[in-house]
Amino acid sequence: xxxxxxxxxxxxxxxxxxxxxxxxxxxxxxxxxxxxxxxxxxxxxxxxxxxxxxxxxxxxxxxxxxxxxxxxxxxxxxxxxxxxxxxxxxxxxxxxxxxxxxxxxxxxxxxxxxxxxxxxxxxxxxxxxxxxxxxxxxxxxxxxxxxxxxxxxxxxxxxxxxxxxxxxxxxxxxxxxxxxxxxxxxxxxxxxxxxxxxxxxxxxxxxxxxxxxxxxxxxxxxxxxxxxxxxxxxxxxxxxxxxxxxxxxxxxxxxxxxxxxxxxxxxxxxxxxxxxxxxxxxxxxxxxxxxxxxxxxxxxxxxxxxxxxxxxxxxxxxxxxxxxxxxxxxxxxxxxxxxxxxxxx
Amino acid sequence: xxxxxxxxxxxxxxxxxxxxxxxxxxxxxxxxxxxxxxxxxxxxxxxxxxxxxxxxxxxxxxxxxxxxxxxxxxxxxxxxxxxxxxxxxxxxxxxxxxxxxxxxxxxxxxxxxxxxxxxxxxxxxxxxxxxxxxxxxxxxxxxxxxxxxxxxxxxxxxxxxxxxxxxxxxxxxxxxxxxxxxxxxxxxxxxxxxxxxxxxxxxxxxxxxxxxxxxxxxxxxxxxxxxxxxxxxxxxxxxxxxxxxxxxxxxxxxxxxxxxxxxxxxxxxxxxxxxxxxxxxxxxxxxxxxxxxxxxxxxxxxxxxxxxxxxxxxxxxxxxxxxxxxxxxxxxxxxxxxxxxxxxxxxxxxxxxxxxxxxxxxxxxxxxxxxxxxxxxxxxxxxxxxxxx
Numbered sequence: 001x002x003x004x005x006x007x008x009x010x011x012x013x014x015x016x017x018x019x020x021x022x023x024x025x026x027x028x029x030x031x032x033x034x035x036x037x038x039x040x041x042x043x044x045x046x047x048x049x050x051x052x053x054x055x056x057x058x059x060x061x062x063x064x065x066x067x068x069x070x071x072x073x074x075x076x077x078x079x080x081x082x083x084x085x086x087x088x089x090x091x092x093x094x095x096x097x098x099x100x101x102x103x104x105x106x107x108x109x110x111x112x113x114x115x116x117x118x119x120x121x122x123x124x125x126x127x128x129x130x131x132x133x134x135x136x137x138x139x140x141x142x143x144x145x146x147x148x149x150x151x152x153x154x155x156x157x158x159x160x161x162x163x164x165x166x167x168x169x170x171x172x173x174x175x176x177x178x179x180x181x182x183x184x185x186x187x188x189x190x191x192x193x194x195x196x197x198x199x200x201x202x203x204x205x206x207x208x209x210x211x212x213x214x215x216x217x218x219x220x221x222x223x224x225x226x227x228x229x230x231x232x233x234x235x236x237x238x239x240x241x242x243x244x245x246x247x248x249x250x251x252x253x254x255x256x257x258x259x260x261x262x263x264x265x266x267x268x269x270x271x272x273x274x275x276x277x278x279x280x281x282x283x284x285x286x287x288x289x290x291x292x293x294x295x296x297x298x299x300x301x302x303x304x305x306x307x308x309x310x311x312x313x314x315x316x317x318x319x320x321x322x323x324x325x326x327x328x329x330x331x332x333x334x335x336x337x338x339x340x341x342x343x344x345x
Numbered sequence: 346x347x348x349x350x351x352x353x354x355x356x357x358x359x360x361x362x363x364x365x366x367x368x369x370x371x372x373x374x375x376x377x378x379x380x381x382x383x384x385x386x387x388x389x390x391x392x393x394x395x396x397x398x399x400x401x402x403x404x405x406x407x408x409x410x411x412x413x414x415x416x417x418x419x420x421x422x423x424x425x426x427x428x429x430x431x432x433x434x435x436x437x438x439x440x441x442x443x444x445x446x447x448x449x450x451x452x453x454x455x456x457x458x459x460x461x462x463x464x465x466x467x468x469x470x471x472x473x474x475x476x477x478x479x480x481x482x483x484x485x486x487x488x489x490x491x492x493x494x495x496x497x498x499x500x501x502x503x504x505x506x507x508x509x510x511x512x513x514x515x516x517x518x519x520x521x522x523x524x525x526x527x528x529x530x531x532x533x534x535x536x537x538x539x540x541x542x543x544x545x546x547x548x549x550x551x552x553x554x555x556x557x558x559x560x561x562x563x564x565x566x567x568x569x570x571x572x573x574x575x576x577x578x579x580x581x582x583x584x585x586x587x588x589x590x591x592x593x594x595x596x597x598x599x600x601x602x603x604x605x606x607x608x609x610x611x612x613x614x615x616x617x618x619x620x621x622x623x624x625x626x627x628x629x630x631x632x633x634x635x636x637x638x639x640x641x642x643x644x645x646x647x648x649x650x651x652x653x654x655x656x657x658x659x660x661x662x663x664x665x666x667x668x669x670x671x672x673x674x675x676x677x678x679x680x681x682x683x684x685x686x687x688x689x690x691x692x693x694x695x696x697x698x699x700x701x702x703x704x705x706x707x708x709x710x711x712x713x714x715x716x717x718x719x720x721x722x723x724x725x726x727x728x729x730x731x732x733x734x
Binding site for chain 1: 388
């Protein structure tokens with residue numbers, strides 16, 4: 001146990017979305033650090049096999065409990081936040097509609113923060129957000145995207161409900177930080193990958209039309225291996241002196257979209273077509289324009305904001321993560337790729 | 346003519362569709378949105394630049410005085426909210442299911458008539474482009490008289506985790522609190538299609554339901570997801586309804602069989618297929634009809650392409666058409682787009698289905714209720730006129 005952490009083993013830590021792709025790893029990381037007083041919050045219909053498997057590995061974690069509930073219910077949020085010192089809020093809404101995404105990201109976060117402030121022992125609220133909140137529309141290709149980069153100011157035009165939900169979630173956390181002194185930290189992971197999530201990041205391309213269109217070209221990907229990402233999240237929950245800060249999470253070693261796709265195709269054969277960014281951008285602009293003219297006969301799923309965010313290409317920095325959290329990725333990219341690709345075999 | 350001032354109560358997932366459809370209709374403006382959860386109202390208003398944001402329906406009605414209120418809340422709130430809006434002088438578009446029970450539906454229609462306002466149900470799948478084409482043909486006598494037999498299919502895949510997950514995970518989820526549970530929220534469209542062609546006097550409804558293996562694996566508990574219903578009215582028209590979460594490809598449409606010819610309005614492909622009683626000699630029976638069908642499918646494809654080119658093939662075309670007809674009936678003081686008779690018959694058939702399948706599940710069998718056998722008090726058969734341009 002590191003004496004420099006903001007809480008000790010007796011403090012209770014709540015992890016929402018604890019049975020998810022990243023959540024299970026965060027639980028494992030906290031157990032590894034010696035925090036056994038965990039409350040793992042899950043939806044009632046969740047599959048718990050992988051979470052239970054992790055808990056079984058740590059016989060000393062008798063104090064750890066699994067609590068099921070719905071974060072849209074204030075009562076369930078109170079049950080979750082009771083006597084909790086740190087919350088790692090990972091639960092995410094993947095609803096395709098804007099209202100659904102807002103409900104499952106923003107409303108749930110509002111309910112949880114209010115319960116935390118009311119009946120918790122607030123030392124830290126870690127809000128796990130996403131790179132989807134950034135807008136690089138006005139940035140040059142290849143420009144450095146870091147924590148100071150602009151956030152999306154027109155999510156409706158970008159037409160991505162998930163990013164909208166995450167933006168509103170951040171707004172709520174910051175609002176409670178200002179008005180109620182909520183001690184929060186915001187984390188924005190890039191493209192998290194690892195075994196258990198075989199889907200390719202949308203930043204590489206899309207399979208909307210029945211085959212894979214590679215749109216990422218030789219762009220650098222903001223990759224972070226799930227174990228490395230989980231460690232960054234755990235550190236953000238525990239390190240002192242970072243309240244009110246936002247951190248991007250990307251690994252040290254970079255891969256381009258083309259390299260990543262080639263690695264995938266080396267173990268799993270599938271048909272792909274590469275489209276250069278200039279054509280992708282033109283196609284998205286035409287699509288958006290037609291969508292407006294036809295009053296949404298084609299929904300504006302392809303538009304210049306989305307095109308820029310996913311396929312324009314940026315460089316990414318994790319300097320703040322290194323300096324302020326003392327984080328170092330434990331899993332090297334070569335090993336990470338081996339474990340990721342093994343799931344296709 | 347002053348533009349119609351519209352308000353929306355309930356800012357959940359379906360509210361976006363209403364806003365998008367309303368914005369394509371000329372001479373109307375959305376003046377306010379309202380949700381008990383003010384943040385939900387605020388997010389909708391922010392995205393669509395709607396001036397009024399309320400968390401109290403009464404306050405919204407007093408401040409905005411909307412001409413029309415779209416109520417898109419969970420059905421448990423429909424009756425009270427619609428009554429409140431009608432009594433305050435607004436016309437009401439009520440999302441499906443119209444109300445939780447048929448007596449509530451009857452009461453609402455009585456209130457609407459008393460207040461001199463119009464109310465309609467969100468049975469928008471009766472207004473898709475192929476259904477409009479079908480209605481024209483039927484009005485022109487294509488069936489050769491009253492429909493002899495109807496078949497309505499409605500499908501819903503359980504793959505939408507954002508809907509099914511919360512529903513199964515929470516015993517108190519609003520869908521599970523409805524008398525017909527999952528069916529209650531999903532079958533209105535399919536039943537409404539039958540109600541259009543059935544008489545009010547029904548002499549037989551037999552419903553059976555079960556849980557699919559897929560839902561059992563998902564931990565479906567008491568929720569049923571496969572439903573089959575047979576119906577017969579006093580004149581002898583029979584109807585069959587199938588709701589399934591399993592059938593692939595999803596079947597979604599209506600077959601109407603007449604004395605002379607028959608039709609299929611296939612909502613899955615936006616096609617209207619005619620079956621004409623033309624006899625062919627000998628082996629030509631096997632050669633000509635498939636070719637005629639192929640020609641029809643080709644023609645339907647072409648119609649859809651031209652509709653797309655003209656910007657008429659929106660995914661919510663049925664909703665826009667229904668709303669436009671509803672607004673037109675308000676402005677022209679005309680008949681509502683869906684006759685009240687059909688709304689009530691739909692509600693009564695649904696009540697009976699739920700009584701049979703969920704009481705059967707509990708080991709209790711109910712008799713056909715008297716009001717279903719004795720017909721309906723509200724008149725208003727569909728007049729098969731063309732929709733307003």
